[in-house]
Amino acid sequence: MKIKPWHQTNWDARAAGNFIGGGSGTGLLIFAALSNLAALAGPAADYRWQAGLALVLVAAGLASVFAEIGRPFRALNVFLHPHTSWMTREAMVAPFLFGSGAVAICLGGGLFSVVAALLAAGYLYCQARMIAAAKGIPAWREPRIIPLFIITGLVEGAGLSALIVAAQSGTAPRWLAAVLLVALILRRLAWKIYHETLERRGAPKKALEVLARLRGRFERYGQSLPEMLLVAALFFRSEQVWLLPLAGAAALLGGWLLKFTIVARAAYNQGFALPVVPVRGQGQGMPGVKPGWSK
DSSP states (O other): OOOSOOBOOSSOHHHHHHHHHHHHHHHHHHHHHHHHHHTTTSOOOOHHHHHHHHHHHHHHHHHHHHHHOSSGGGGGGGGGOTTTOHHHHHHHHHHHHHHHHHHHHHHTSTHHHHHHHHHHHHHHHHHHHHHHTOTTOHHHHOTTHHHHHHHHHHHHHHHHHHHHHHHHHSOOOHHHHHHHHHHHHHHHHHHHHHHHHHHHHOOBHHHHHHHHHHHHHIIIIIIIHHHHHHHHHHHOGGGHHHHHHHHHHHHHHHHHHHHHIIIIISOBOOOOOEEEEOOSSSSOOEEEEOTTBOO
């Protein structure tokens, strides 16, 4: 019998794919609307390309979850618990998200791009609440994961938007570089608070080991590298055309690495614990034990 925390097997890389596709897609849809509105004041990528890719990413994330289910037709049961399940709420937002996004693509933006962006924000929030609702996994149930996943989705969307803008028009909007830099700083803070809270409150040792291995790569290549590139892009405007998309790619891949690691690698359950160790006969019970935990 297993006593120490062991790695759960219900959510694997396919589940991580849902958070990756859903977060990147909704973030991109939000920045597609912002680019569409900013087109009145300067160059912006064509809304249709950004919104179309955004919907493809969200659909790919949902397809990953569908592929994970052993009996796919049971997926319809997800609509039965809107009062208790954030997964149900995510699924209920999805049709409206795709519908409004499709109309916005047909119209080339406009009012429906704002509606689609608002629904994308709601979808992203449902995803963040969904992973935090998994109470059996200490690395997921920490409330600080909610702002971390929301901000990560926005960073990914801004990074993708920067790549598309550069590929389409060969320009690099200064506002997008500034917004992406702010989002990266917020993600750094959210990651720091989340990781340090887990260490302070205690978590399965193996989960913390996974996050410790992630920390160096993520902070160097997913945070510091794009931040430095964006600072350079803001100072050397003539070089923005290649600095901004390069920073966007690094920020995007860093977000994907973060989500994949938390969802598919750090997913150790809490194992078994004794609040108080009993004794036979007379005497007092010993303090409780939590095998495999840092505290």
